[in-house]
Amino acid sequence: MLKKRIIRKTIMASGLMLSSLAFSTLLHAEEQPLDKVAAIVNSGVVLESEVQGLVDQVKQQAAAEGQSLPSDQALRTQAMEKLITDSLMMQLGERMGVQISDAQLDETIKNIARENGFNNIVDFRMQIINSGMQWDSYREDVRKQMITGEVRRASVRRRISITPQEIDNLVKIMQEQNNADIEYNLGHILIGFPDNPTQQDMVSAKERADKVVDLLNNGSDFKKIAIASSSAPTALEGGDLGWRSINEMPTLFAELVDGKDKGDVFGPVRTGLGFNIIKIMDIRGKQMVEVTEVKSRHILIKPSIILSEEKAEQMLLDMLAQIEAGEADFDTLAREHSEGPTATRGGDLGWADPNSYDPAFKNALATLDVDEYHKPFRSSFGWHLVQLTGRRTLDATDTNNSNRAYQLIYNRKFGTESERWVKEIRDEAYIEIMDEGSTN
Incomplete structure (x- = not known):
């Protein structure tokens, strides 16, 4: 059992101020517990406030939907399970170097607002605050979801193998x-x-x-x-x-x-x-269902023991400057420097559903016009310099x-x-x- 950490809060007490007397100040120490540790997860912890906050969030959602809930103990158990898993994934994300910049976070929240029928972020922010949640807490919750989602995708993606025969079989089944x-x-x-x-x-x-x-x-x-x-x-x-x-x-x-x-x-x-x-x-x-497919190309630089994060980013910034100055072309730089499997194709990723990409990559493409470059950014794979080369809408029910x-x-x-x-x-x-x- 962990010992409770305490803080000493000083309380100042004074007598009534009289015109002919000076007042004396008394200091009293009062012990107050800090936020308790609810669980230890490897090198991290889950705090009691996090557990209670998630329970309260589920209760608020259930009340809004008229949904009945099980006991508080059952809710607490499920909240604890989710937060333990989230803590593990956040620790993995830190080791993998997964980062979500404020710009990426802002773009994601704008998309969430639009999906919920809000035309501007101000109204959406007021809705979050009126629901009883602090805006800064909401932003950090979204950032955490983005990180855990990226960690999950990066970790699970390499476990999946799909053969051409599987695709042909499914196409045939769907036709019949x-x-x-x-x-x-x-x-x-x-x-x-x-x-x-x-x-x-x-x-x-x-x-x-x-x-x-x-x-x-x-x-x-x-x-x-x-x-x-x-x-x-x-x-x-x-x-x-x-x-x-x-x-x-x-x-x-x-x-x-x-x-x-x-x-x-x-x-x-x-x-x-x-x-x-x-x-x-x-x-x-x-x-x-209509889906928007994107066509893009990128240059990938992976940080290592001998190549720092800052150096990897600067290499791509230098490449972007050369491209924009007409001193080099994207295709040649990708073939010479990119560490991704598309290097031999000049970084060309072809047509794809952006939802299949790493969230950081998807969010970067969403901000671009056709033929526009995005400044270097970090994903779970490394640092990217990307250009959007095409965008089209397809009927996904085909x-x-x-x-x-x-x-x-x-x-x-x-x-x-x-x-x-x-x-x-x-x-x-x-x-x-x-x-x-x-x-x-």
Whole structure:
């Protein structure tokens, strides 16, 4: 148990001031506890204020949506789990050199504001403040989400392999499908296994999963049970997986829900992570989706023991100055200096959905006009000098598009590998939850 840290606050007390008397000052020391440590996570900590803040945030959201919630202890458990995972990813991000500049943060918040129907950041800021959250705290929460998202993408991306045969097979399937115009809103509950589960652990998990299914079949609120019971990353969102077509969801889920009705509950189905329970929350016709693809090229410089961050950035600044002065061309510099796999193509990345890129790279491209250069910036891969060379809008519902098939397979595998990766980094971490208010 960690000892409480204390501060001594001096309080000045004085008597009444009289015209003929001087007043005396008395100093009294009063002990007040600082923010408590709720959990130790490797070299970092989760503070009690963070846990309570996340619990309060979930409660506010639930109240706004009229959603019932489980007990405060269940909420605290899920909040602690999320914050522990976030702490691990933030520590990974620091080791990887992931940085989110204020400019990147501002651009992301502007996009969030637009997506929520606000035409200017001032009105959006007032909305955040009126909801009970401090603006600076909100900004740092968004920055943390950007960093953890970038760490997750960079770490999981290298675990995913997609063969041309997989793409061809999916394109063929989509061409033959009769249900390609249907989307499902799925709810997901995972009753997870502990580390190195015994046979009794698996029996116990199965019994809990069976109980959850019984509760759901008898009309219990899915989101409330998900928040209380699920081990999945979506637990605090009530297990909401969002709207997905058959081809966008994990194969196991697709096989369960294909052709079924709204309200149907499936499971428990065992996977390597535990027992899965799925509910079809709603069904709709597929929405027409347009995606903007970008064409760009870049020069990548990776910092190392002998090449500092500052030197890598300065190298790219010098290259940009040469290009703008007409002393060098981008293609030649990329072939000579870029450390990325596209160097042999002059840095050309071809056409791509910007959402498939590192967030820092995506955000940089979003600020550019065609043929414009972005000043050097840092991503999880290193320092980039990038030029946007094209932008086009496509109908993402085109089922004959092999690029679309690739993205569907990637997203499907990313979700599965992401959960496995999170479990692995947690299994390898030192985590100690403090006794007071413990979730254990």
